[in-house]
Amino acid sequence: MHDQTTLGSPMRRRALALFVALLSVTWAVLALSGCSSGATTTTSEATPTTEATATTTPAEDQAAFPVTVTDDNGVEVTVTARPERIVSTAPANTEILFALGAGDRVVGVTSLDDYPPEVADIEKIGDFSPNTEAIIALEPDLVVGYSGNEEALQPLVDAGIPVLILNAASIDGIYTDMTIVGNAIGEPKAAEDLIATVRVELEGIANTAAETGESPKVFYALDDTLWTVGPGSFVDELITLAGATNVAANGPSPYFQYTPEELVAADPDAVILPMTVFSTIDAFAADPRFAALRAVKEGRVYLVDDITVTRPGPRVTEGLTVLAKALHPDAF
Amino acid sequence: MAGLAAALFAALLLATAVGAANLSPPQVVRALLSLVAPGSVDSAGYPAWAPGLLLDLRLPRIIMALIAGVALSTAGATFQGVFRNPLAEPYLLGVSAGAAVGATIAILWKPLAVFGVFGLPALAFVGAITAAFLVYKLATFAGETSGASLLLSGVAVGSTFTAVLSLLMVATQYDLRTVIVWLMGGLTTASWTKVKVAAPLVAVGVVAMLAHAPRLNLMLMGESRAEELGVDAHATRRNLLVIASLTTAGAVAFTGLIGFVGLMVPHMVRLLLGPDHRYLLPACGMFGALFLLLADTFARTALSPAEIPVGIITAFVGGPFFLYLLRIRKGV
Numbered sequence: 187m188h189d190q191t192t193l194g195s196p197m198r199r200r201a202l203a204l205f206v207a208l209l210s211v212t213w214a215v216l217a218l219s220g221c222s223s224g225a226t227t228t229t230s231e232a233t234p235t236t237e238a239t240a241t242t243t244p245a246e247d248q249a250a251f252p253v254t255v256t257d258d259n260g261v262e263v264t265v266t267a268r269p270e271r272i273v274s275t276a277p278a279n280t281e282i283l284f285a286l287g288a289g290d291r292v293v294g295v296t297s298l299d300d301y302p303p304e305v306a307d308i309e310k311i312g313d314f315s316p317n318t319e320a321i322i323a324l325e326p327d328l329v330v331g332y333s334g335n336e337e338a339l340q341p342l343v344d345a346g347i348p349v350l351i352l353n354a355a356s357i358d359g360i361y362t363d364m365t366i367v368g369n370a371i372g373e374p375k376a377a378e379d380l381i382a383t384v385r386v387e388l389e390g391i392a393n394t395a396a397e398t399g400e401s402p403k404v405f406y407a408l409d410d411t412l413w414t415v416g417p418g419s420f421v422d423e424l425i426t427l428a429g430a431t432n433v434a435a436n437g438p439s440p441y442f443q444y445t446p447e448e449l450v451a452a453d454p455d456a457v458i459l460p461m462t463v464f465s466t467i468d469a470f471a472a473d474p475r476f477a478a479l480r481a482v483k484e485g486r487v488y489l490v491d492d493i494t495v496t497r498p499g500p501r502v503t504e505g506l507t508v509l510a511k512a513l514h515p516d517a518f
Numbered sequence: 519m520a521g522l523a524a525a526l527f528a529a530l531l532l533a534t535a536v537g538a539a540n541l542s543p544p545q546v547v548r549a550l551l552s553l554v555a556p557g558s559v560d561s562a563g564y565p566a567w568a569p570g571l572l573l574d575l576r577l578p579r580i581i582m583a584l585i586a587g588v589a590l591s592t593a594g595a596t597f598q599g600v601f602r603n604p605l606a607e608p609y610l611l612g613v614s615a616g617a618a619v620g621a622t623i624a625i626l627w628k629p630l631a632v633f634g635v636f637g638l639p640a641l642a643f644v645g646a647i648t649a650a651f652l653v654y655k656l657a658t659f660a661g662e663t664s665g666a667s668l669l670l671s672g673v674a675v676g677s678t679f680t681a682v683l684s685l686l687m688v689a690t691q692y693d694l695r696t697v698i699v700w701l702m703g704g705l706t707t708a709s710w711t712k713v714k715v716a717a718p719l720v721a722v723g724v725v726a727m728l729a730h731a732p733r734l735n736l737m738l739m740g741e742s743r744a745e746e747l748g749v750d751a752h753a754t755r756r757n758l759l760v761i762a763s764l765t766t767a768g769a770v771a772f773t774g775l776i777g778f779v780g781l782m783v784p785h786m787v788r789l790l791l792g793p794d795h796r797y798l799l800p801a802c803g804m805f806g807a808l809f810l811l812l813a814d815t816f817a818r819t820a821l822s823p824a825e826i827p828v829g830i831i832t833a834f835v836g837g838p839f840f841l842y843l844l845r846i847r848k849g850v
Contacts (some may be wrong), residue, residue, distance in 0.1 A: 323539030
């Protein structure tokens with residue numbers, strides 16, 4: 187350990203001096219670049235956004251505030267005025283906001299957001315984890331968060347900004363979330379209409395599926411290691427609505443892992459694979475362990491666009507359609 | 519040393535000025551002034567959220583980076599001195615594996631959420647201490663604990679804990695990302711409450727290690743020689759390892775497993791200042807603080823608003839650094 191490669195005195199001092207110089211240069215560079223890019227946050231926006239902006243709000247909506255809603259964590263959140271700068275930390279929340287007509291009031295979304303196309307132009311505040319600083323810098327007056335974000339969003343709660351934490355574990359949970367958001371943003375009627383629309387669509391698809399008289403046994407794969415959806419997950423509900431029986435419906439939890447043996451023993455009529463994990467069905471269909479499955483032999487292994495199936499938002503109707511089409515190709 | 523202090527100060531300025539929220543340096547200065555001397559600055563000169571953001575988000579994170587940097591590098595230098603081995607580092611005696619298991623249990627076992635924000639660090643700390651205790655106990659035969667048996671015991675206990683960790687990771691799908699992000703180390707959730715707990719713990723440990731510096735110097739000559747010179751080598755080694763492990767555990771419980779700091783910083787400082795622990799230990803502390811602060815500042819600004827876990831940055835520096843060490847040693 188006596189690596190006596192100690193540099194001589196002059197070299198030592200030069201190295202340290204160089205280091206400090208480097209640091210100062212970096213500081214100067216960043217300071218200068220900060221000056222130019224600092225233009226995005228105007229110094230005049232010091233006023234809290236309770237003042238109405240240019241958008242005219244109907245009198246009945248203004249009368250809706252202040253409003254207190256209870257989020258999915260059971261926390262009572264009071265919104266004192268119509269939110270005009272809303273930040274969403276999950277794609278599902280963003281979709282709900284846009285579906286309620288509040289898209290123009292959304293100022294921050296995650297980099298994972300992909301619908302509707304307008305989100306591409308909205309400032310990004312993080313990915314799986316929201317970036318607290320980025321959210322604060324947007325001066326939001328409402329944050330629609332998701333389960334797991336609590337710690338990151340705590341500073342906003344401490345600053346008095348209303349923060350909703352949503353976590354839909356069922357289709358009813360999705361409706362509840364729509365109601366919560368609708369009330370919080372001053373669009374309770376829009377929320378009711380949205381829920382009614384979604385409900386009617388889901389029922390329509392479910393009825394068409396039921397009319398086929400078939401209820402194939404299906405295995406829904408969440409990934410390529412046989413993780414699947416069990417009781418208590420809303421995907422499980424969707425499968426039932428799509429006129430099918432989830433082989434994992436008696437599982438131990440909403441999300442758990444199947445074993446190859448269990449899968450072979452269950453021998454489902456159909457297997458659903460997510461497009462976000464599989465590019466083709468070959469990885470599954472060609473797997474020698476599953477060659478004996480009826481679904482593989484009869485060619486009933488389907489690749490579906492799972493984003494709408496697993497996103498607890500208004501497009502759950504598309505998710506159900508996607509499932510129903512795969513399971514009852516003749517009826518849809 | 520004065521150079522180090524200057525560099526540290528410069529880095530502090532830099533870290534305060536940059537972040538996901540775009541604040542120009544003049545705005546930062548004005549916001550800070552408004553905190554220190556209220557009323558002295560025109561409030562239009564900075565966004566209303568700036569002082570809160572700086573005080574409650576950036577500053578605690580910066581302080582935590584300093585605390586962790588000091589803890590890991592001083593502990594690293596101590597480990598290297600005690601074992602007289604250039605590859606020794608603070609995670610040697612199972613601290614990292616134990617902390618990882620503790621933290622993972624805290625993440626996975628939902629009922630623990632009732633303990634709030636301190637549940638995870640507390641459990642990580644307990645895990646780290648348990649592992650270190652086991653390592654020491656298992657390596658002690660008839661009151662004798664040799665360096666070699668400590669290393670072997672460290673490997674054995676570490677591997678076992680890592681196996682438990684792997685088992686826990688396999689059992690979850692939806693918390694996996696949270697676990698992995700923690701394992702990679704990060705300062706995202708730093709807060710004043712956490713700083714208030716971590717700081718005294720680390721401070722006591724670091725001061726204790728500094729007090730042992732003269733004895734460490736003597737132990738460099740070998741234990742029998744040290745004994746001849748009046749140092750109780752076994753007691754010193756045991757005490758130092760306990761103190762260093764506790765200090766490391768205290769840091770890691772709040773930051774996750776930030777690697778390479780404890781390993782590289784002592785080498786870097788030894789190159790500049792030589793092996794005298796009376797200078798090496800404090801210099802390591804300062805250099806470690808500086809290094810981790812810069813690494814974290816880079817981690818939270820490079821891909822803003824996404825954050826790179828700081829452990830990745832330190833690892834990226836670590837690889838080339840060891841190549842460099844290899845090259846210069848060959849020249850000796």
